[in-house]
Amino acid sequence: MIRKLWAVIWKDIQMYYFKGPVIIFGVLFPLFLFLAFYIGRNLPAAFLIPGLLAMTIFFTSTSVSPVIMPWETQMRTLERLISCPIEVRTLIFGDILASFIFGACISAVPVTVGIALGVGVKSPVILAAAIFISAFCFSSLGLLFSAPPTSLVSNIMMLSAFVKFPVVFISGIFIPMEQMPGWGVAVASLSPLTYFTDLARYSIQGYAYYPIYLDFVVLLFYSALFLILAVKLHERTSAMRF
Amino acid sequence: MEAIEVKVMSKSFNGIKAVDCVSFNVHRGEIFGFLGPNGAGKTTTVRILTGVIKPDAGEARVMGCDIVKDTQKAKEVLGVVPETANAYPDLKAWQNMMLIASLYGIPRREAELRAATLLKEFGIYERRSSKVKGFSKGMKQRLMLCMAMISDPEVLFLDEPTSGLDIQSARLIRQKIKELKEERKTVFLTSHNMQEVNVLCDRVGIINKGKMVIIDSPENLRTRIGGSLAVEVKFDKAVDMSMLGFNPERVGDNYKIYTTEPHEVICSIVGFATLNGLKIMGLNVQSPSLEDIFVKLTGGSND
Ligand SMILES: Nc1ncnc2c1ncn2[C@@H]1O[C@H](COP(=O)(O)OP(=O)(O)OP(=O)(O)O)[C@@H](O)[C@H]1O
Ligand SMILES: [Mg+2]
Numbered sequence: 001m002i003r004k005l006w007a008v009i010w011k012d013i014q015m016y017y018f019k020g021p022v023i024i025f026g027v028l029f030p031l032f033l034f035l036a037f038y039i040g041r042n043l044p045a046a047f048l049i050p051g052l053l054a055m056t057i058f059f060t061s062t063s064v065s066p067v068i069m070p071w072e073t074q075m076r077t078l079e080r081l082i083s084c085p086i087e088v089r090t091l092i093f094g095d096i097l098a099s100f101i102f103g104a105c106i107s108a109v110p111v112t113v114g115i116a117l118g119v120g121v122k123s124p125v126i127l128a129a130a131i132f133i134s135a136f137c138f139s140s141l142g143l144l145f146s147a148p149p150t151s152l153v154s155n156i157m158m159l160s161a162f163v164k165f166p167v168v169f170i171s172g173i174f175i176p177m178e179q180m181p182g183w184g185v186a187v188a189s190l191s192p193l194t195y196f197t198d199l200a201r202y203s204i205q206g207y208a209y210y211p212i213y214l215d216f217v218v219l220l221f222y223s224a225l226f227l228i229l230a231v232k233l234h235e236r237t238s239a240m241r242f
Numbered sequence: 243m244e245a246i247e248v249k250v251m252s253k254s255f256n257g258i259k260a261v262d263c264v265s266f267n268v269h270r271g272e273i274f275g276f277l278g279p280n281g282a283g284k285t286t287t288v289r290i291l292t293g294v295i296k297p298d299a300g301e302a303r304v305m306g307c308d309i310v311k312d313t314q315k316a317k318e319v320l321g322v323v324p325e326t327a328n329a330y331p332d333l334k335a336w337q338n339m340m341l342i343a344s345l346y347g348i349p350r351r352e353a354e355l356r357a358a359t360l361l362k363e364f365g366i367y368e369r370r371s372s373k374v375k376g377f378s379k380g381m382k383q384r385l386m387l388c389m390a391m392i393s394d395p396e397v398l399f400l401d402e403p404t405s406g407l408d409i410q411s412a413r414l415i416r417q418k419i420k421e422l423k424e425e426r427k428t429v430f431l432t433s434h435n436m437q438e439v440n441v442l443c444d445r446v447g448i449i450n451k452g453k454m455v456i457i458d459s460p461e462n463l464r465t466r467i468g469g470s471l472a473v474e475v476k477f478d479k480a481v482d483m484s485m486l487g488f489n490p491e492r493v494g495d496n497y498k499i500y501t502t503e504p505h506e507v508i509c510s511i512v513g514f515a516t517l518n519g520l521k522i523m524g525l526n527v528q529s530p531s532l533e534d535i536f537v538k539l540t541g542g543s544n545d
Contacts, residue, residue, distance in 0.1 A: 003344055003346055004347070007341055007344035007345055010341075011330065011333070011341050014330075014332065014333055014337065014468070015330055015332050015333060075328055075331070076324075076326050076327050076328045077327065077328050077329070077330050077331075078327075079289075079294060079324045079326070079327040080327040080328065080329065080342075080386070080389070081323060081345075082293075082294055083292045083293065083294055083317065083324065084317065084342060084345035084346060084347065085314045085317040085318045085346060085347075086314075086345050087314065108316060123270045204398075239294070239295045239296060240291055240320065242294055242295055242419075
């Protein structure tokens with residue numbers, strides 16, 4: 001079981017993640033999007049870095065993970081894979097873990113940038129835990145996007161973009177929770193990214209909107225929900241890919 | 243125990259019956275040819291038997307393992323070269339082999355040993371460190387065979403393994419299939435190449451529009467079809483053969499007559515030629531080919 005899981009992870013890393021463009025895009029895309037919003041606003045780095053980190057981990061964890069299944073359906077590598085003695089759930093879990101590794105590793109970049117800019121990490125343990133849970137949570141979300149049994153990568157990309165961009169705007173990255181109107185907070189509270197952003201602000205800026213334990217509980221809840229949904233849906237739809 | 247047992251298995255796609263109440267057995271150590279026109283349901287059958295899709299109804303077992311209830315166990319004893327599947331293009335040939343080996347739970351050492359042997363046998367060992375995307379079609383297909391065989395499966399499913407390959411690659415693959423038979427392995431072979439099936443297979447099943455039409459050995463099939471022999475004749479000029487009777491069939495310049503009484507037919511032909519002042523340019527008696535039988539049983543049409 002572990003060996004099969006690792007085989008899937010290793011395959012994903014070699015095939016999809018360990019590629020110059022994917023890595024560079026993973027780092028640069030959140031950075032540019034972020035700069036587009038903050039350039040010339042002269043905000044302190046300690047405020048910016050948690051937001052950049054949240055965007056990076058969210059976009060990297062959901063960038064490649066939704067594409068794998070439709071791509072493999074189209075390239076017809078999936079039939080070869082699925083005729084091996086491996087369960088759909090192992091396959092999906094492996095895809096999630098590969099994306100998790102990618103998301104967690106890339107998120108080291110904004111953290112390093114922050115430290116280089118003189119931003120101190122006040123609670124490294126909390127930050128690390130938050131990064132790990134969130135990378136897993138968003139990777140599971142990515143796999144959830146790919147549950148429809150299509151071979152059209154573009155359709156899945158559209159579907160995921162349709163969810164991803166609104167989520168980024170409602171999650172307290174650009175507007176701190178404290179400055180949001182009541183309805184804004186209500187909407188933000190639905191997004192798992194809100195809770196990661198909150199934890200990142202706590203670890204770096206030293207204060208959080210929600211209690212720390214609540215952030216973790218909600219992130220764990222969403223992780224479990226996305227994981228279970230992704231596995232169940234893929235178990236149902238995988239046979240329709242042939 | 244039979245290697246493959248299929249009982250009244252059916253599968254529809256959007257109301258179209260791709261496989262319709264098919265039942266058959268494949269014995270252990272047998273090479274079973276599975277023939278049918280395009281869209282007959284061959285690939286669908288292979289996909290069900292290899293656990294890729296589920297049947298709507300019926301049962302199937304591979305080496306005694308139920309393919310629906312015990313899918314993983316069944317998958318462990320079988321190997322497959324799917325009709326349209328590919329190896330990972332951005333992985334090296336060797337990495338593809340190791341990936342499959344890990345998924346079958348083969349210990350690393352053993353996997354490396356087997357991979358090296360197989361890749362050498364199939365003539366792609368020198369290219370083991372190249373990415374598969376640079377491989378030719380024949381090399382990819384040979385690699386797919388190596389990947390299917392790395393687990394040393396008891397039952398091997400090959401869905402049109404030689405289609406579109408050059409003579410050498412096709413020959414190599416056929417040679418390997420023969421060797422598998424010597425090792426008492428079971429092979430389920432789908433093909434459109436009658437010659438290949440005729441030479442390799444112990445028994446042949448013909449499927450048409452989702453229904454199994456007939457299962458028998460190639461020799462028996464040939465003798466079972468009406469008028470088991472074909473008399474083929476060629477005259478020096480075009481003639482109206484219908485005057486001869488026997489319901490001749492025109493094949494190019496030749497006429498073909500299926501009969502159980504070749505003596506009578508030949509005498510009549512000779513009489514006919516003498517009477518009409520024709521010269522016989524060629525005359526031979528042949529047992530009908532598998533292709534003749536196939537065309538006869540599947541109505542010569544597809545869909
Ligand atoms: N995933 C699918 N969705 C819809 N219809 C399908 C699907 N797979 C197969 N079919 C239909 O089922 C029938 C049987 O197809 P199948 O691929 O099994 O034929 P085949 O005998 O392998 O043909 P070929 O010789 O062309 O490979 C066809 O009518 C095909 O259109
Ligand atoms: Mg087919």
